Amino acid sequence: MIRLENLTKRYGGFTAVDDVTFEARPGVVTGFLGPNGAGKSTALRMVCGLTPPTSGRVTVLGRAYRDLPTPAAHVGTLLDAAAQHAGRTGREILTLAAIAAGRPRTRVDEMLDLVGLTADESRRRVRHYSLGMRQRLGIAQALLPDPQVLVLDEPANGLDPQGIHWMRTLLAGLAAQGRTVLLSSHLLHEVELVADELVLIGRGRIVAQGTKTALLAGTGSVATTPEPARLAEALTRAGLVVRGVDGDAVSVDADGERVARVALDAALLVTDLRPAQGARLEQLFLELTGSADRSAVAA
Ligand SMILES: Nc1ncnc2c1ncn2[C@@H]1O[C@H](COP(=O)(O)OP(=O)(O)O)[C@@H](O)[C@H]1O
Ligand SMILES: [Mg+2]
Structure with missing residues (x-):
């Protein structure tokens, strides 16, 4: 369970996350959807204790992230797939993660299998990985400690349609085991495929939330x-x-x-x-994208 309550983040006079309240429940894949700059990454960083909120609070499994006894064992995070050490191989990165989590080395090959990276690919340096491969590696790293809660920032970025389908199966399976899965995306179609519940954010504020079925209901x-x-x-x-x-x-x-x-x-x-599908949500999302789109502002 992840609970955000009236969470707000201001940078000077600019409010990046504005009074955000929602829950990501166990057994459910929650999609956090919003255009670029909407405040998704800032909110997720606050969930993981990396950015202090200006006001409001956020708990993971009932506690603030930093009050969890062993946060890394409870919460798997993928916040920036580009942040991996480019000079290490995928296998090295996972091996270090296994050591840090006190997990057997056999877990490395299990995770490689799970995310579909081959033994050959795992021996290449990360700087030679495509974005999609980095995402898979990042997911493997997040899952390695077998966490109850997963926080993934734009995990489908760089994946091909087949990769997105794979991710849907993977995340649905993890949720079915009773885990909490929260992921962000700036693409409606992507999150529609992957998530069960949706939280739509624009300019730092939540504009719609509910089950995918409810949000898409009545759309004819x-x-x-x-x-x-x-x-x-x-x-x-x-x-x-x-x-x-x-x-x-x-x-x-x-x-x-x-x-x-x-x-x-x-x-x-x-x-x-x-x-x-998505008629109403799509409309809402288009309006948001229109109002929040930087290129539109610049033009
Ligand atoms: N450290 C920071 N200082 C100032 N502004 C920031 C900082 N981090 C994010 N922002 C701003 O907050 C807004 C939301 O950013 P972000 O959370 O990255 O959006 P998203 O992930 O939805 O694309 C953006 O306008 C961004 O420029
Ligand atoms: Mg972001």
């Missing part, structure tokens, strides 16, 4: 049909709100079952029917 469905105009008409006749027709896709404010029944009654073929 998208039906693909060879006769989009007729389906839109049938849906409207059934009293549903059609949001739009884009090519052969009809976007409607109703769940899939309702849409399927209307199509069936009207004897219309539907070739694809799916929830209009």
Whole structure:
């Protein structure tokens, strides 16, 4: 369990994290989502006791990070994948982590296996690693002490789609074992894939939070049909709100079952029917990105 309560960080007159309150619970992957500069890394650094809050408090497993008896054994962190010693090999880094955590050396190969780094790759120096490989190594390092709590800052950065899928499986498995997993991302799609619960932050403030299901609920469905105009008409006749027709896709404010029944009654073929995922969240996120985007400000 990680609990942030009215957590605030000011740098001079600038408020990087503004009265942030949320929980990351055991058994759940919590995604901390926000555009660049939103305050994610600052908040996560406060979780791990690296940056002192201006006000508010944060506890991990019921205590302040630095009051945990052996923090490194309880909390696995990946705060900056680029911070690893570039001159060491992946294997050396993990071996040092095993020694520091009092874990057997066999744990190194287990972790390499778990994150999909080959024996050959593990013997290369980290300076020759791709960003994706560094992320995998960072995750291995975070997991090596077998911690109950994981704090990962932008762990999917630099991973290819296959890598993101792998990460989803890995993190879901860790959560299923009752661990607390908190990760940040500046990409909605990424966090949508990986997390169960979402906390959306913009300009230091939480703007939405809840389960992914709840945040995505009520966003309707998208039906693909060879006769989009007729389906839109049938849906409207059934009293549903059609949001739009884009090519052969009809976007409607109703769940899939309702849409399927209307199509069936009207004897219309539907070739694809799916929830209009992320519509609302995406809108919210786009607004945030628009208002917080540095390039937009600069331009
Ligand atoms: N040590 C610092 N001094 C001054 N400003 C900082 C410092 N660290 C972060 N900031 C500012 O706080 C804001 C949030 O940064 P950060 O937490 O890194 O955002 P994110 O991780 O969401 O991209 C940014 O505007 C950043 O420039
Ligand atoms: Mg960051």
